Amino acid sequence: MIRQVDVRGVRFQVADEGTGSAILFVHGFPLNHTMWSAQIVEFAKTHRVIAPDLRGFGGTDGALYSVSMEQFADDLADLLDALSIRSPVTFCGLSMGGYIGWQFVQKYRHRVSHLIVCDSKAAADSSDAATNRLKMADIVLRDGPEPVAWAMMPKLFAKCSSDHCPAAIESVRRMVMATNPIAIAAAHRGMAVRPDVTGILPTIQTPTLIVCGEHDTISPPAEMESIASAIPRSRYVVVPNAGHMAPMEQPEFVNRVIREFVL
Ligand code: MLT
Numbered sequence: 001m002i003r004q005v006d007v008r009g010v011r012f013q014v015a016d017e018g019t020g021s022a023i024l025f026v027h028g029f030p031l032n033h034t035m036w037s038a039q040i041v042e043f044a045k046t047h048r049v050i051a052p053d054l055r056g057f058g059g060t061d062g063a064l065y066s067v068s069m070e071q072f073a074d075d076l077a078d079l080l081d082a083l084s085i086r087s088p089v090t091f092c093g094l095s096m097g098g099y100i101g102w103q104f105v106q107k108y109r110h111r112v113s114h115l116i117v118c119d120s121k122a123a124a125d126s127s128d129a130a131t132n133r134l135k136m137a138d139i140v141l142r143d144g145p146e147p148v149a150w151a152m153m154p155k156l157f158a159k160c161s162s163d164h165c166p167a168a169i170e171s172v173r174r175m176v177m178a179t180n181p182i183a184i185a186a187a188h189r190g191m192a193v194r195p196d197v198t199g200i201l202p203t204i205q206t207p208t209l210i211v212c213g214e215h216d217t218i219s220p221p222a223e224m225e226s227i228a229s230a231i232p233r234s235r236y237v238v239v240p241n242a243g244h245m246a247p248m249e250q251p252e253f254v255n256r257v258i259r260e261f262v263l
Helices: 033-043 069-082 096-107 127-143 146-156 166-178 181-192 198-203 221-230 251-262
Strands: 002-007 010-017 022-026 048-052 089-094 112-118 208-213 234-239
Touching: 002 069, 010 033, 010 069, 022 033, 022 069, 022 096, 033 048, 033 166, 033 251, 048 069, 069 096, 069 181, 089 096, 096 112, 096 181, 112 251, 127 146, 127 181, 146 166, 198 221, 208 221, 208 251, 221 234, 234 251
Parallel strands: 022 048, 022 089, 089 112, 112 208, 208 234
Antiparallel strands: 002 010, 010 048
């Protein structure tokens, strides 16, 4: 069921399916909850699946000039309250969703039973990367999402998987093109100033699963493996024949890995 949930003046669009302990799926940039379609179908069989569109993205309003990863995390905590979910959840984020996950697990530790970070990073942006994001924020506000689609699409999918998942690629392209430019600019500005969380990784006591596409060039396997090795109770899994969008490229493999972790 797709619900509209009002939280502190923002109307969130949220997929809310199934019953049981909750898994919160947090999408990457600049996408929406439908990137988790295969996970929503699978995990709604056994869990309550909550997959929101983040502030400004998809069907959610409330876009701001800049949105920090902490603000996105606060939104999610408020959203769980609005949905009366008080028990700890499994938090599963991809890329920007992972940046938000680091903030969520620091600030709302008691609300997370398991943390899953797919194709993401712990380090902050280099100063060049941050500068490029600020430029891209201005470009998107002027020209719309197309320049972001041009910049990102070639990096998201592994060559080997793109042959057999043209529908996934087309759906991501459509998601990017349909995203509100104000939300894209705001998230770029927020990601440009996100903190380096490498130092907090050894303090995370929550059981954590790190998932990385074998051919991810945005958050490469070596970098993700070192994140996993810094977190005490972590498991690290490489997804064969996948790039940055591993849960879309190899949904059955990723679903199996998540299921083994959360059971
Ligand atoms: C994402 O997939 O969310 C982006 O690659 C995050 C980023 O731009 O760093």
